[in-house]
Amino acid sequence: MNNFTFQNPTKIIFGKGSIASLSTDIPQNKRVLVTFGGGSVKSNGVYRQVCNALKNHTTFEFWGIEPNPTVETLRKAIELGKVNNCDFVLAVGGGSVIDGSKLIASAINYSGDAWEVVMKRVYSSETILPLASVLTLPATGSEMNAGAVINNSSRKEKFAFYSRYPLFSILDPQVAYSLPDYQIANGLADTFVHVVEQYLTTPNQSPLMDRWAESILQTILEIAPKILKNKTDYDSMATFMLSATMALNGFISMGVSEDWSTHMIGHEITALTGLTHGHTLAIVLPGTMQIMRHRKGDKIAQLGRRVFGITAQDRETIIDKTIEATDSFFVSIGLPTKLSENGIKTEVTEEIVERIKIRDSRFGENGDMDYTTVKDILNIRL
Amino acid sequence: MNNFTFQNPTKIIFGKGSIASLSTDIPQNKRVLVTFGGGSVKSNGVYRQVCNALKNHTTFEFWGIEPNPTVETLRKAIELGKVNNCDFVLAVGGGSVIDGSKLIASAINYSGDAWEVVMKRVYSSETILPLASVLTLPATGSEMNAGAVINNSSRKEKFAFYSRYPLFSILDPQVAYSLPDYQIANGLADTFVHVVEQYLTTPNQSPLMDRWAESILQTILEIAPKILKNKTDYDSMATFMLSATMALNGFISMGVSEDWSTHMIGHEITALTGLTHGHTLAIVLPGTMQIMRHRKGDKIAQLGRRVFGITAQDRETIIDKTIEATDSFFVSIGLPTKLSENGIKTEVTEEIVERIKIRDSRFGENGDMDYTTVKDILNIRL
Numbered sequence: 001m002n003n004f005t006f007q008n009p010t011k012i013i014f015g016k017g018s019i020a021s022l023s024t025d026i027p028q029n030k031r032v033l034v035t036f037g038g039g040s041v042k043s044n045g046v047y048r049q050v051c052n053a054l055k056n057h058t059t060f061e062f063w064g065i066e067p068n069p070t071v072e073t074l075r076k077a078i079e080l081g082k083v084n085n086c087d088f089v090l091a092v093g094g095g096s097v098i099d100g101s102k103l104i105a106s107a108i109n110y111s112g113d114a115w116e117v118v119m120k121r122v123y124s125s126e127t128i129l130p131l132a133s134v135l136t137l138p139a140t141g142s143e144m145n146a147g148a149v150i151n152n153s154s155r156k157e158k159f160a161f162y163s164r165y166p167l168f169s170i171l172d173p174q175v176a177y178s179l180p181d182y183q184i185a186n187g188l189a190d191t192f193v194h195v196v197e198q199y200l201t202t203p204n205q206s207p208l209m210d211r212w213a214e215s216i217l218q219t220i221l222e223i224a225p226k227i228l229k230n231k232t233d234y235d236s237m238a239t240f241m242l243s244a245t246m247a248l249n250g251f252i253s254m255g256v257s258e259d260w261s262t263h264m265i266g267h268e269i270t271a272l273t274g275l276t277h278g279h280t281l282a283i284v285l286p287g288t289m290q291i292m293r294h295r296k297g298d299k300i301a302q303l304g305r306r307v308f309g310i311t312a313q314d315r316e317t318i319i320d321k322t323i324e325a326t327d328s329f330f331v332s333i334g335l336p337t338k339l340s341e342n343g344i345k346t347e348v349t350e351e352i353v354e355r356i357k358i359r360d361s362r363f364g365e366n367g368d369m370d371y372t373t374v375k376d377i378l379n380i381r382l
Numbered sequence: 383m384n385n386f387t388f389q390n391p392t393k394i395i396f397g398k399g400s401i402a403s404l405s406t407d408i409p410q411n412k413r414v415l416v417t418f419g420g421g422s423v424k425s426n427g428v429y430r431q432v433c434n435a436l437k438n439h440t441t442f443e444f445w446g447i448e449p450n451p452t453v454e455t456l457r458k459a460i461e462l463g464k465v466n467n468c469d470f471v472l473a474v475g476g477g478s479v480i481d482g483s484k485l486i487a488s489a490i491n492y493s494g495d496a497w498e499v500v501m502k503r504v505y506s507s508e509t510i511l512p513l514a515s516v517l518t519l520p521a522t523g524s525e526m527n528a529g530a531v532i533n534n535s536s537r538k539e540k541f542a543f544y545s546r547y548p549l550f551s552i553l554d555p556q557v558a559y560s561l562p563d564y565q566i567a568n569g570l571a572d573t574f575v576h577v578v579e580q581y582l583t584t585p586n587q588s589p590l591m592d593r594w595a596e597s598i599l600q601t602i603l604e605i606a607p608k609i610l611k612n613k614t615d616y617d618s619m620a621t622f623m624l625s626a627t628m629a630l631n632g633f634i635s636m637g638v639s640e641d642w643s644t645h646m647i648g649h650e651i652t653a654l655t656g657l658t659h660g661h662t663l664a665i666v667l668p669g670t671m672q673i674m675r676h677r678k679g680d681k682i683a684q685l686g687r688r689v690f691g692i693t694a695q696d697r698e699t700i701i702d703k704t705i706e707a708t709d710s711f712f713v714s715i716g717l718p719t720k721l722s723e724n725g726i727k728t729e730v731t732e733e734i735v736e737r738i739k740i741r742d743s744r745f746g747e748n749g750d751m752d753y754t755t756v757k758d759i760l761n762i763r764l
Contacts, residue, residue: 004397007393012389015384212594215594215596222589239383
C-alpha cells in the first residue's frame with residue numbers, strides 16, 4: 001500500500017425533503033449567490049424548494065451555467081458576485097453547475113481574471129468563498145470533492161483545477177426522477193469510469209480499496225437497468241446518487257495508484273465536439289483497456305471475475321470478455337461506444353493526438369502513456 | 383434507504399514514517415498535552431519518533447491511561463492540562479488512550495467534573511480543545527470518529543459519550559509490529575464486530591453499504607491469519623489498520639439501521655470483569671446472532687453466502703453455518719468464545735441482566751431487545 005493523506009470535510013445531507021435544511025445550514029447573515037444551469041429546476045420543483053428554504057436569506061440568482069461550463073459564462077457570475085458583495089455560493093444543479101461554482105467561489109475575491117485561477121491552479125483558503133450545493137444529477141462527484149473542470153470556448157480547451165471542498169451538499173434522490181434517459185446514462189457511465197480509473201492500475205496494492213471499488217461497480221451494474229426502467233424507484237435512484245458521490249470523493253483511492261488517461265482523452269473529445277462527458281468516457285474506456293492490456297491485464301481479469309462474474313479459465317479470454325462486457329454495459333444503457341457512431345471523424349482524433357504531442361502530456365499510473373498510446377486508443381474506437 | 387447526514391472531517395496521515403509529520407501538523411504555538419498508556423511506546427520506538435517530531439513544541443506528558451480508561455485516571459490528566467494552560471491534546475496509543483484523550487480535550491476548559499461530561503454528553507465546540515492522535519493499535523476506530531467509552535471504576539460503570547472528531551490521526555502500520563498476539567486478536571474481533579453491528583439489521587436498505595461492510599469483513603478474514611503468522615508483513619498490517627479505521631468512521635452506515643446490542647452487553651462484561659473489549663464482543667456476537675435469528679435471519683444468511691462463502695441450499699442451514707463460522711473465526715485468532723472458558727460465572731451474567739432491567743435499556747435496530755433478550759444471549763454463551 002502506498003503512503004497517503006486523506007481528508008474530506010464535506011457534509012452530506014441525504015434523503016427525501018432534505019432541501020429544506022438550506023434554511024439552517026446557510027448562516028442567515030450571508031449574501032448568497034445562487035447559481036443555476038438551464039431552467040429544468042423550475043419545472044421539477046427544485047427551484048421552488050430552494051426559494052422556500054432561503055426566503056429569509058439575501059440571495060442573488062445567476063442563471064445559465066452550461067454543460068461543460070465555460071469561463072466566458074462564469075466571468076459574468078463572478079462579476080455579479082463581486083458587485084453584490086456575495087460571501088457564500090450555493091450551486092443548484094449537476095456537476096457542471098457545481099464545477100463552475102467552484103471557480104465562481106474561488107474568483108469572486110480574486111483580483112485577476114478567472115482563467116488565471118484555472119491555469120495557475122490558484123488556491124488560497126483565505127480568499128475562496130464557502131460553497132454548498134443542491135445536487136440535481138448524480139454523475140460527477142463534484143458535490144463531495146475539490147476538483148472542477150472548466151472549458152475555455154475561445155481556445156477550445158478544457159482543464160481541471162482544485163478549489164475547496166463544498167461545505168455541504170444536499171442530495172435528494174427525488175430531484176433526479178425527471179432527468180432524461182440520456183443524462184442518466186451519462187451519469188452512470190461517468191460513475192463507472194471514475195471507479196475504474198482508481199482501480200484498473202497496479203494489482204494487490206490494497207485489498208480493501210479493490211473491494212470497495214468493485215462494490216460500486218457491481219452496484220451500478222445492478223441498478224442501471226432498474227433506474228432506466230423506472231426513474232421513480234426511490235431506492236434505486238438513492239443508491240445511484242450515493243454511488244456517484246462515493247465514486248469520486250477519495251474513499252476508494254487510499255493508498256492505491258490512479259490512472260486518469262480515459263478522462264484526459266475524453267475531455268479532449270468534449271472540448272472539440274461538445275459530446276457529453278460521460279459518453280466520451282464510454283467510448284474511450286474499452287480502448288484504454290485493450291491498448292493497455294499488457295500492463296493492466298491482471299486487474300482487468302480481476303474486474304471480469306469479481307464484477308462481471310466471468311468464469312473462463314484462460315487469462316486472455318477473461319480479459320477479452322471483460323472488455324466486451326464493459327463495452328456492452330455502456331451500449332445497454334443507451335450510449336453507442338464507437339466514435340463513428342457519434343459522428344466523430346479522424347480529423348478530430350488527429351487533432352487530439354497533435355495537441356497531446358505538442359503538450360508532451362503523459363498519462364497512466366506509471367506516466368508512460370504518451371501521444372502514440374492515445375493514437376492507438378482512438379484508432380481502435382473509430 | 384433511510385435519510386441520513388454524514389460528515390467526517392478527520393485527516394488521515396497514513397504510511398511508513400508518517401509520525402514525523404507531527405512537526406508541521408501541530409501549530410508551533412500550541413501548548414501540547416501528550417497522553418500515553420503504559421510504556422510500550424518507549425520500547426517500540428514510537429515515543430522517540432514523537433519526541434523528535436515535537437522537539438520545537440512546548441509539550442507536557444501524561445502517562446498511564448489504562449485499557450478501558452477510567453475517569454479517575456483522566457481527572458489527573460485534565461488537571462495537568464488545566465495547570466499548564468494546554469490548548470492542544472495529542473493522544474499516542476490505542477483506542478483507550480484516544481478515547482480517554484477525547485474526555486481530556488473536552489474537560490480541560492470545562493469547570494465541572496469530568497464525569498458530568500460523560501453522563502450529560504456535554505458537547506460544546508467552543509470549549510473542546512483540538513485533539514490529534516498517533517495510533518498504535520488498530521481496533522476501535524476512535525482515531526477517526528467522535529465517540530469515546532469511559533469507565534467509572536468506583537461505580538463499575540462504562541458509558542459512551544461524543545466529542546469532536548480528531549483533527550488528524552497518524553497511522554503508521556509499522557508501529558503495530560511489536561503488539562502481542564492477544565492485542566492483535568482483540569483488534570481484529572473489535573473491527574469485525576463494529577462492521578457486523580452496522581450490517582446485521584434490516585435487509586435491502588442499501589446495496590452499496592452492504593457491499594462495503596462485506597468488503598471489510600472479507601478483508602479481515604483474509605488477512606487475520608497472515609498477520610498472526612507474520613506481524614512484520616507491512617501490507618497485511620496496513621490493510622488491517624485501514625480496515626479498523628474504516629469500520630467505525632461512518633463510511634459504512636450511511637442510510638442503514640444499526641444495532642449496537644453486542645457492544646452494550648460486551649461493555650457490561652468488561653465493566654464487571656475487566657475482560658478486554660474485543661474479547662467480550664467475540665463471546666457475545668454468536669449469541670446475539672442465535673437469539674435474534676428470527677429477526678436477523680435474512681442478513682445472517684447474506685453474511686454467510688457473501689462473506690464466508692457458505693453454499694448450502696436451506697436457509698436455516700446457512701444461518702447455522704454462518705453462526706458457527708463466526709464463532710470459529712474468533713476461536714481461530716486465539717479468543718475462546720464461551721464465558722466459562724474465560725472464568726466468567728453466572729453471578730456476573732445475572733448482575734448484567736439485573737443492571738439492564740433496572741435501567742430499562744432497550745437495544746436492537748427496532749429497540750425491542752430488553753433484559754430478557756440479554757439473559758437469553760448470555761445463557762447460551764455460558
